[in-house]
Amino acid sequence: MDMVQTEKLIFEYEKRDEEGNVIGTSRAIDEVDIDVQEGQFIAILGHNGSGKSTLAKHINAILVPTQGTMWVNGRNTKDPEELWNVRQSAGMVFQNPDNQIIGTVVEEDVGFGPENLGVPTDEIWQRVEDSLRSVGMIEYRHHSPNKLSGGQKQRVAIAGVVAMEPKCIVLDEPTAMLDPVGRREVLKTVQKLREQKKVTVILITHYMEEVVDADKIYVMDHGHVVMEGTPREIFSRVDELKSYRLDVPQATLLADELRKRGLKIPGGILKKEELVEALCQLN
Amino acid sequence: MSIKLEHLNYVYSQGTAYEKKALNDICIEIPHGEFVGIIGHTGSGKSTLIQHLNGLIRATSGELYYNGENIYREGYSMRGLRNEVGLVFQYPEHQLFEIDVMTDVCFGPKNQGLTAEQCKERALEALRLVGLKEKYYNVSPFELSGGQKRRAAIAGVLAMRPKVLVLDEPTAGLDPKGRDDILDQIAYLHRESDITVILVSHSMEDVAKYADRLIVMNRGAVMYNDEPKRVFEHYQELEKVGLAAPQVTYIMHDLAGRGIPVRTDVTTVAEAADEILRAVGS
């Protein structure tokens, strides 16, 4: 079943001069078609300003298309009647861990979404406990979010979304402000959720190492989808990725370099083990 | 313009219930002109450490010598020290405040007591060094993109012509290209002008590529202080404290383990490619 689908999605925002008069429009997303199936793990890559975050905000109906359509769980995001259904079915985790936690106590923050949905009190407690458990933060339930590390805050934010029982979770650069330890924490949590809750995950990032397990990758540049395919397909086109201001894992980069210099190594190496294996085969 | 730290300790909120030892007996020496990388996970004390270098934080005990002079002696000019040791904080673009980029970059030189003419000269020089295009000089800093803001903010410190440039994770939050651009610019700066660069980073790959020497911090103490190659030989110990060697180092270790005769003290992709070709070719 289609979880998220767009058709020729265009998003324009108005440019204004200092007096606030419209002096033109700028296209942040230009005729984008994406298709995400239920249960998939999809990655959207792109440099800062490529339009990937703007696209992400459409999935949660924070933004609606200027032209074209976006369906989330079969509902048109432009339909005001469906707004809350769309937001409930596609939860969103943002980049800055501090700016998305509303509660002054961890468990109260996780309860915020269900409260908004009008979930009965007993069930809220149940959901809060379940989601905190699933992100491994249950022992911090009475803590203040201000005392947590970046990775822990992001896990709380994820729990807050999980408690709303969405079918799809959109993570908009959730690791951009974290250190390597925090980044690993968040990615592990996301992976665990995919396994346990079978939830659809759309991960927006510019860290290539985070997307090697994705079912499909979209690469965006200047509001367009410029590459689309499995990680192996995408990572075999190293020079093209670099032209879009992106980077590839060192193993892929090294494999590419060796191939250019005459070694017979297969394309699309993703992990260091694969490269080591390929090199050992050569000998 | 060497920096020398002797048995430096720093304790947070001393005498209260929140007391915490942030730095523990730090002894390091940074000679003039070096490119030093400081690595450590969040809370390892690296940010606290660099704030000592320009006197923003005063050590609880121990001494800090700048150019042979003890900065904690009575009458030492902290202002003078801050003119010499430029500190670029994390997300420096969050400190921009002036109406345009030019004026903002002039803030530092103006505080140094320079004339408007001199300030402008310094600012132009700094903006060129960070590679910000001229058309942005008279634009409000808030209208720039993330990467451009970062450059403008770094220029704001460079315009003070520091002899030591300390940068706290200058690439945080930037995309790969933006990250490489900034680091290349810093490396260029280090080559072209006679300054010491101290780069705090989370990325082993980055520091391995640029730094002459690596200081690894863990729990407020110096864990390693050596050439990158030597430090990464301890990749297993690094992992135990939540750090890691660059991915290529692991590849080389794995290859060596599988009987391919490669050197394992390799830290960059270019080096690794050469080394593998040499080993496989022979």
Add this chain to the structure above:
Amino acid sequence: MVRDITIGQYYPAKSVVHRLDPRVKLVSTLLYLISLFLFRSISGYLVATVFLVTVIRISRVPFSFIVRGLKPVVLLLMITVLFNLFLTRSGDVLFHAWIITITEGGLVTAVYMAVRLIYLIIGSSLMTFTTTPNELTDGIEALLHPLNKIRVPVHEVAMMMSIALRFIPILLEETDKIMKAQIARGADFESGNIIQRAKSMIPILVPLFVSAFRRANDLAMAMEARCYRGGEGRTKMKPLHYKHRDYTAYAIVIIYVIAVFAIGRYLPLHIWIF
């Protein structure tokens, strides 16, 4: 320095006072504050003191912690005392030199005023020490609920309060960071006259405001994304329910108010200190 301010902070402890319904604490504090103005005699002060000390003991908040909270308001206290001391002219003149005249009435008023203010501050900080910010906002929201009828956005106000409480520490930390960064660029916040000093705050205030707006924008988006649409149709994770102990607390406070009123009025006990 910022850390010294204990007013408005929560002091975690396990006590009956902590467990009380926030509405009880809010109403009681209000009644206590009013009660301080119901009498003008030593006996009244005695009752108020006994009540306050007892509540502090039950609350298990250390006395030293409470006293520390008084530090930031010492200046305000001094000003009030001095004003009363010098400007009240009643009763015998105790001291006279140049333009300064201290009268018996002035001294008495000053002392009473000081005690009253101290009790006022201790009383209200005791409420925040024993109530988490969330409980507090919940309590305010519940108490002010009737105002909804005259279109006061009670839920929104309470939500704003609770968000403000969450972001105060973040913004304080941010201020510290920005300040350090500008000092690193040679900024000077300590010298110069008052106008120069005010001007030197611009490099801190502008980035701080920009950051606050950015955070507000992000937060609004995050709240919308989590289906926030105001108080309508919202359920509560921690709804307020009065328990047995809450009624008991109400009863005790009411008895106290009557006692202080009656004793303060009809058992004057005018034992002057001098």
